[in-house]
C-alpha cells in the first residue's frame with residue numbers, strides 16, 4: 001500500500017520515498033505526494049529523482065491501494081531503491097483552487113432558495129473547471145447569482161480543513177455524499193475523510209484543497225453548454 005501524504009497535507013511539494021514495485025506502466029512507491037486521479041481531480045505530474053537520474057511522471061492513478069506514477073522511462077529502476085518525488089506544483093495548486101471552488105459552489109447551491117435541481121458532476125482542469133447542473137427552469141441568471149454568492153464566500157475567507165469520522169457518524173450527516181454511489185462508498189469505509197469549508201459545506205472527499213477560500217480567487221463564468229432540457233454544463237475560471 002502506498003502512503004498518500006497528500007491526504008493530510010495538500011501543500012507538500014516533495015518527499016523522499018522508496019520503490020515498492022516497477023511495472024511496465026510506471027512506478028509504485030511506499031509513500032508519495034503525487035495525487036492519484038479521482039473525484040474529478042486530475043492525477044499529478046512531476047519528477048521522481050534517483051540521484052542524478054530524473055524520471056518524468058506524466059500522470060498518477062490508483063492501482064488498488066497503491067498509487068501508480070505513470071512513466072515510460074523506468075528501465076533499470078529496481079525495488080527498494082531510494083528516490084525523491086517532486087510535484088509539478090503550479091498545476092497541482094491550480095487543481096486545489098478549482099477543487100475547493102467546486103465544493104464551495106456545491107455547498108452554496110444546495111442552500112439557495114431558487115434551487116430547483118442538483119449539481120450532478122464536475123471536472124477540474126489546470127485552467128478551468130466544469131460543473132454539470134440538472135435544474136428545472138435553468139437560466140444564465142441562476143449561474144451568475146450563484147457565482148456572485150461564491151465570490152462573496154471566497155472574500156469572507158472561510159477556513160477549509162480535513163477531518164475523519166467513523167462511517168456510522170458520517171452517515172447521520174445529511175448531504176455529506178450527494179450521490180448514491182458516494183453514499184454506498186461511505187457505508188463500506190470504516191473511516192470517512194471529510195473536507196469541511198467552515199460554515200458553508202462539508203463533503204466526503206479524497207481530494208486536495210486549499211486552506212482558506214481566499215486562496216481560490218475570484219470566479220468568472222466562462223461558458224454554458226447545453227446538454228439537454230434540464231442539463232447544462234457550466235465552465236468557470238478562477239482569477
Ligand SMILES: [Zn+2]
Nearest residue numbers: 039099205207
Ligand atoms: Zn471533491
